[in-house]
Amino acid sequence: MNIGRIATVVFCTGALFACNQAQNPEAQISNAVVAPEHFHPKGKEPSSFTKAKQAQLRKTLPLTDARDFEEQSRGLLARPDYDEIMAEAGHVAWSMGKYEFLLDGKDFDSIHPSLQRQALLNMNYGLYEVTDGIYQVRGFDLANISFIKGDTGWIVFDPLTAEETARAALKLINDTLGERPVVAVIYSHSHGDHFGGARGVTTTEAAASGKVKIIAPAGFMEHAVAENVHAGNAMSRRMFYQYGSLMPASPYGHVDQSIGKTVANGKLGLIAPNLSISEPLVDMTIDGVHMVFQNTPGTEAPVEMNTWFPDKKAFWAAENISGTIHNIYTLRGALVRDALAWSKYINIALYSFGKQADVMFTAHSWPRWGNDRIQQVMRGQRDMYAHLNNQVLHLANQGVTINQMHNVYQVPKSQQEQWYARGYHGSFEHNSRAVINRYLGYWDANPATLIPLSPEDSAPLYVEMMGGAEKIMSKAQSLYNNGEYRLAQEITNKLVYAEPNNQNAKDLLADIFEQQGYQQESPSLRNSFLAAALELRSGIPKGVSPKTGPDIVKAMSTELWLEYLAILMNADDMEGVSYRFNLIQPDIQENFVVELSNGALTAIKGFTDPTADLTLTINRADLEPVMMQQKNLREQVLAGKASVEGDTDGLRDLLTSIAPFELDFEIMPGTK
Structure with missing residues (x-):
């Protein structure tokens, strides 16, 4: 990547959009150019209809509003002299260089003008000062990693997805501002791009000894693991569609992911918290830094928390507020979120902290400075989530169905001119359907669609x-x-x-x-x-498949693992089979009765059954290599690390019906 060129584009407050508009209001129409060659031999150029639509959007969108570009570029301290970060496995974990085409000052008719603007804003790449003692490294992953300067070391907020990108970010700030130890790591919420790189900034040993505090909202470990287990294979497959993770970076392909460029593909880990935040507001001082944690469960993640820095008048909005309206329903798959609760928690933050704040920074996008600007963004996003919830239900109570809602729901005109209220990550089309699905489900009440x-x-x-x-x-x-x-x-x-x-x-x-x-x-x-x-x-493209790291497997409870085995089991193979066994784990004092009957595998914790067909005794520590598929149960029995009493044939038959899912299942017909 041409580092000088990215600086030139970014510091032209408004870059290709605002600068060109300031010089010539017609520039956005006349400056459209033929894009580089399509990456696919069957690929097509934008049609005349697509070109006309993009040209009309360049006339009507508020492209002269340069505030985002001014905020995005403010506080730059250093840029790295590289544009790729390599994974330990040898492949590229992260690349900004592949998006260099966005810096050419061209308008691409193959990209919605508003999305191209957002994609350029997300070309942030380097170390930025937010305010005195607060810094961010942006452009090293989908999320930002934030560093708070304490009396003796760094307090790290959200250490990215991958160990390699987090390590590179820590090195950049240490090289620029002087080396300091990491004294605390704070996970704002339970999504992988906010904790997966923890081993890049600290160690399990430091956390276990208490030398480094690992702080997260209560319930973090359960949700960090569980959300991606039960339907994890399907979610990974669907991520290719939502995130375009195997598409080339190109004006015809992947250009952005709205809250960042894309997800790093490195080594994902997890260090368990040693301190949980369970109350609505928790006041705490760490390494001389005064913080107030605000729990916001059930918003952007099942568990999430904002943070207020009273001495710095700085508000950390986690992922509850960013440069876009977020997903009420994420297309990769997850439980539908509560837009009303989301709005309420932003409102609480606004009245508790927002009216005093001089700066607001977040886990994605860029900070906002000045109290008027902060309140404007907080109110705008609060109102947008509330409007989504209330207006969709208003229409639903008049008979508009889930199959009509996305064509009927309209964003308020007052919000259409505000960039922070655009539906980049969560489109209003699929979010409006999500709200009605949360309250009324997928059925439109027409019997013809009930059992289609x-x-x-x-x-x-x-x-x-x-x-x-x-x-x-x-x-x-x-x-x-x-x-x-x-x-x-x-x-x-x-x-x-x-x-x-x-x-x-x-x-x-x-x-x-x-x-x-x-x-x-x-x-x-x-x-x-x-x-x-x-x-x-x-056909289905090949690429580096996501793998569950050992930290994630170790964090999975035995109960959750047994639930996943029940999902993996082919029920047809077990038709008419009845089998029951006790699973005893002496080292953690957990017992289960696992029962196969009527084609269903169930487990109940805290019980044993004296009439069970088998009793399997194995320490949790010795079960974990089995969970990670490094060993099988027979090997652990032969090694003396597990014991069995009773009918092992039934267990063998059960295990033969359990096989891992394939990631390349077909979505579109005839593509496998």
């Missing part, structure tokens, strides 16, 4: 009634040529489900998806359309 046919079963009838593949292709191509992409999608998708080996149909559907992707402001939506297009054209 599977798409592959209903599609042949549609194809037959429409006159066959040739007529559908002709009509779909006509719709595509006229820029009616959603209508074209409706019928072409039916054909692809009916004829998954019809490559011409898949290619046309890919073309349709691609144009829709180009037009999306939300990178989550853009990536989903473009990832589907890529798979329809070339």
